[in-house]
Amino acid sequence: GAPGAPGFGGIPGQQQDPLFGYFTAVAGQDGQISAEELQACLTQANFAGGYKPFNLETCRLMINMLDRDMSCTMGFNEFKELWGVLNGWKQHFMSIDRDQSGTVDPNEMRQAVTSMGYNLSPQAMNCIVKRYSTQGKITFDDYVACCVKLRTLTDIFRRRDQAQQGVATFPYDEFIQCTMST
Amino acid sequence: GAPGAPGFGGIPGQQQDPLFGYFTAVAGQDGQISAEELQACLTQANFAGGYKPFNLETCRLMINMLDRDMSCTMGFNEFKELWGVLNGWKQHFMSIDRDQSGTVDPNEMRQAVTSMGYNLSPQAMNCIVKRYSTQGKITFDDYVACCVKLRTLTDIFRRRDQAQQGVATFPYDEFIQCTMST
Numbered sequence: 001g002a003p004g005a006p007g008f009g010g011i012p013g014q015q016q017d018p019l020f021g022y023f024t025a026v027a028g029q030d031g032q033i034s035a036e037e038l039q040a041c042l043t044q045a046n047f048a049g050g051y052k053p054f055n056l057e058t059c060r061l062m063i064n065m066l067d068r069d070m071s072c073t074m075g076f077n078e079f080k081e082l083w084g085v086l087n088g089w090k091q092h093f094m095s096i097d098r099d100q101s102g103t104v105d106p107n108e109m110r111q112a113v114t115s116m117g118y119n120l121s122p123q124a125m126n127c128i129v130k131r132y133s134t135q136g137k138i139t140f141d142d143y144v145a146c147c148v149k150l151r152t153l154t155d156i157f158r159r160r161d162q163a164q165q166g167v168a169t170f171p172y173d174e175f176i177q178c179t180m181s182t
Numbered sequence: 183g184a185p186g187a188p189g190f191g192g193i194p195g196q197q198q199d200p201l202f203g204y205f206t207a208v209a210g211q212d213g214q215i216s217a218e219e220l221q222a223c224l225t226q227a228n229f230a231g232g233y234k235p236f237n238l239e240t241c242r243l244m245i246n247m248l249d250r251d252m253s254c255t256m257g258f259n260e261f262k263e264l265w266g267v268l269n270g271w272k273q274h275f276m277s278i279d280r281d282q283s284g285t286v287d288p289n290e291m292r293q294a295v296t297s298m299g300y301n302l303s304p305q306a307m308n309c310i311v312k313r314y315s316t317q318g319k320i321t322f323d324d325y326v327a328c329c330v331k332l333r334t335l336t337d338i339f340r341r342r343d344q345a346q347q348g349v350a351t352f353p354y355d356e357f358i359q360c361t362m363s364t
Contacts, residue, residue, distance in 0.1 A: 128358075131362060135216075172350070175335070177303075181313050
């Protein structure tokens, strides 16, 4: 760019994105976000509500979901993608949580999962809702964990169901590999 | 029992077990242990080391593993079984953690998983170790989460691999049901 133009002194091409400064502050010297750094960042942005720490386990799942290079950390493009997805989920969650309590009830959770396009039996749905409820309520943190896991597992299933028959076959080792990392 | 015999005033048959008093103290009025109660109990017993809170997520997984009646809570028999399994894992973990640091390294973790009888490829093993490491170390908490999950998923797989060919087939709904609850 021309000297004196806006952004002089910055890194060309990256500076336009307001998220980039935030990313570098969180990522620190290595330029990659670990699960612990993501937790600190989401806690600070008050994603969990009430300034509670965002669950580390959920952070690992999110990094895993987008971790194409298997580094267990997250670069800027992955962070940007996650930020978009997470804001979508936050808006969806807030629209369900009508009384702004910071939690949703099992029925609202079932509706949310259905409206995301997942076609599940009542048993599977009950199993999911039970798994992510605490004292009959689902927090945003657990809602995100549920969304991440459902999306990741559905992707895994689809890759194994190439004939699109709704049935997938796994050798033991691959079953463990897929399911232990989610 | 005869009046005046040892245990007078207690509930016959349950009193001999020293764990029962502990169970009732933890379970409270409903006589069932929830994930939150289990967390409080394992934190108090210092299972995580350094009196850090034991991970709630791991507590849910443990209740799930033994939850045959799908109540999401734990009765005395299930608690007793868990207590035995957990102490076995704790001893195993302490025997690996030779410097008593409270964490084990990836190589030690691989050896531990192998010595439990799991036959996994190097890729599956790496995937597991990465998933449960924090800054290159595995805490007892994460070690337990890993053991619980590996055991539960292997049981699920075996039930679907009745011909014992090392291959299992899942319809989508059942795949989601099995994997979302672990």
